[in-house]
Amino acid sequence: MTLPDAKSLVDYAKSLDCIHCGLCLQSCPTFRLTGAESSSPRGRIHLMRAIGEERVEPNAAYGEELEFCLLCRHCESVCPAGVRFGPMMESARASYESVRPSGFLRRQLRSFGFRRLLPGRIALRLFGSFLRAVQVLGLDRIAFLVLGERGRDLVHLPRIAPLSARRLLPETIEAKVENGQEAAVGFLEGCVMPELFPHVNRAAANSLAALGARVHTPRGIVCCGSLHAHNGDLEGARMLARKLIEGFEPIKGGDGEAAPIVIHSAGCGAHMRELFELFEADDPWHARATAFAARVTDFTQYVAPLLAARTDVELDEGALEGPVTWDDPCHLCHAQGVREEPRDILARLVPNRRVELEGSENCCGSAGIYSLLRPADSRAVFEPKRAALERSGARTLVTANPGCQLQWQTGLRRAGSSVRVLHLAELVERALSRARSGRAGQQGHSAQQDA
Ligand code: SF4
Numbered sequence: 001m002t003l004p005d006a007k008s009l010v011d012y013a014k015s016l017d018c019i020h021c022g023l024c025l026q027s028c029p030t031f032r033l034t035g036a037e038s039s040s041p042r043g044r045i046h047l048m049r050a051i052g053e054e055r056v057e058p059n060a061a062y063g064e065e066l067e068f069c070l071l072c073r074h075c076e077s078v079c080p081a082g083v084r085f086g087p088m089m090e091s092a093r094a095s096y097e098s099v100r101p102s103g104f105l106r107r108q109l110r111s112f113g114f115r116r117l118l119p120g121r122i123a124l125r126l127f128g129s130f131l132r133a134v135q136v137l138g139l140d141r142i143a144f145l146v147l148g149e150r151g152r153d154l155v156h157l158p159r160i161a162p163l164s165a166r167r168l169l170p171e172t173i174e175a176k177v178e179n180g181q182e183a184a185v186g187f188l189e190g191c192v193m194p195e196l197f198p199h200v201n202r203a204a205a206n207s208l209a210a211l212g213a214r215v216h217t218p219r220g221i222v223c224c225g226s227l228h229a230h231n232g233d234l235e236g237a238r239m240l241a242r243k244l245i246e247g248f249e250p251i252k253g254g255d256g257e258a259a260p261i262v263i264h265s266a267g268c269g270a271h272m273r274e275l276f277e278l279f280e281a282d283d284p285w286h287a288r289a290t291a292f293a294a295r296v297t298d299f300t301q302y303v304a305p306l307l308a309a310r311t312d313v314e315l316d317e318g319a320l321e322g323p324v325t326w327d328d329p330c331h332l333c334h335a336q337g338v339r340e341e342p343r344d345i346l347a348r349l350v351p352n353r354r355v356e357l358e359g360s361e362n363c364c365g366s367a368g369i370y371s372l373l374r375p376a377d378s379r380a381v382f383e384p385k386r387a388a389l390e391r392s393g394a395r396t397l398v399t400a401n402p403g404c405q406l407q408w409q410t411g412l413r414r415a416g417s418s419v420r421v422l423h424l425a426e427l428v429e430r431a432l433s434r435a436r437s438g439r440a441g442q443q444g445h446s447a448q449q450d451a
């Protein structure tokens with residue numbers, strides 16, 4: 001294949017940052033699985049550089065290495081040269097889509113998934129109801145007959161709630177201000193969260209309100225576009241980024257300043273913090289995306305200092321069984337550098353019960369839609385994590401990303417494990433509501449004594 005401009009197929013300038021030290025190799029889940037240099041970060045960068053220099057053609061083997069990568073960004077955390085592998089891989093995947101010898105069906109499925117399903121609330125609602133019908137009719141047990149390997153885990157998926165329980169959040173939730181000042185935050189309920197984990201959305205939003213923030217969830221904003229960017233649809237990601245920026249720009253605090261945008265999904269947060277990467281520096285959207293990105297904060301970062309100031313938020317012994325462990329979502333620890341805050345929150349909520357998970361910064365194999373696209377690889381990446389969980393003795397695993405939550409729930413059910421998997425927001429909400437009822441009880445008691 002002769003290409004007019006091979007350098008445009010990869011981020012050639014960024015590929016030159018790699019100094020070939022190899023320190024990233026053991027951090028990479030696909031290298032650990034195969035031991036193959038070509039399936040390592042250094043190997044992939046080397047391939048990209050070779051494509052840019054026209055020494056290698058962007059053939060199917062190259063495409064396979066791009067797709068085998070989980071985009072977990074663990075390699076970035078350990079790289080002494082500061083190579084930013086994530087944006088490089090996103091741009092390589094997008095360019096590869098333009099030369100991929102792909103079939104008609106694949107293009108139609110991609111277009112339906114990225115352009116119709118993910119950005120459309122009605123389409124997502126229908127999809128959620130379809131999945132629920134499949135579960136209610138028991139068709140998930142035989143899905144593998146039609147979907148092959150990809151359908152095997154359908155039976156282990158968490159149960160989809162009826163539509164009445166998959167309520168969207170109101171546009172505004174008022175702050176429950178008791179003594180302090182009211183704040184304002186923007187909140188993204190996301191594309192799949194309202195279908196799979198509506199209770200987690202409510203827990204996060206209610207926690208923010210209980211901690212004194214007026215929570216604004218702009219209507220019509222559905223998907224942040226991170227799945228698009230990770231999977232080679234940068235134009236789709238740009239389209240959604242513009243909507244996102246327009247939807248959140250009007251949200252201001254009482255002081256007229258742009259309000260923080262609190263994200264409880266690590267994958268979405270990582271993408272939104274780097275939204276400017278989607279636009280060239282001379283594009284007017286670049287400046288708006290930069291201002292938007294500066295407002296984005298993870299739920300754990302927003303909540304940790306507020307909880308640190310409280311002495312009344314602790315879960316009672318019976319709320320959770322046994323030791324509790326935290327699994328770092330890759331896009332929280334590697335892409336956003338957030339590691340301490342979730343641990344601080346757990347130390348406050350369940351003091352003396354937290355146990356560390358060995359290799360908690362290793363990828364769980366969820367990686368957006370990776371577990372759907374490459375189920376066997378995803379399971380192979382998950383298995384050492386499951387074994388580490390077993391060794392930890394934890395009875396509850398806490399995380400903060402819907403993809404990870406789904407991967408853990410599905411994988412543990414497949415393995416017959418009864419360890420519970422929860423989002424950190426669920427624990428925060430329970431502790432805050434316990435603190436509230438404790439205070440209400442005390443006030444009632446004092447009122448009785450006064451009477
Ligand atoms: S992003 Fe993850 S899977 Fe991809 S090369 Fe880096 S460490 Fe390996």
Ligand code: SF4
Pocket residue numbers: 017018019020021022023024025041042045075078079080081082083
């Ligand atoms: S650690 Fe960084 S510089 Fe070293 S080989 Fe890996 S990507 Fe290249």
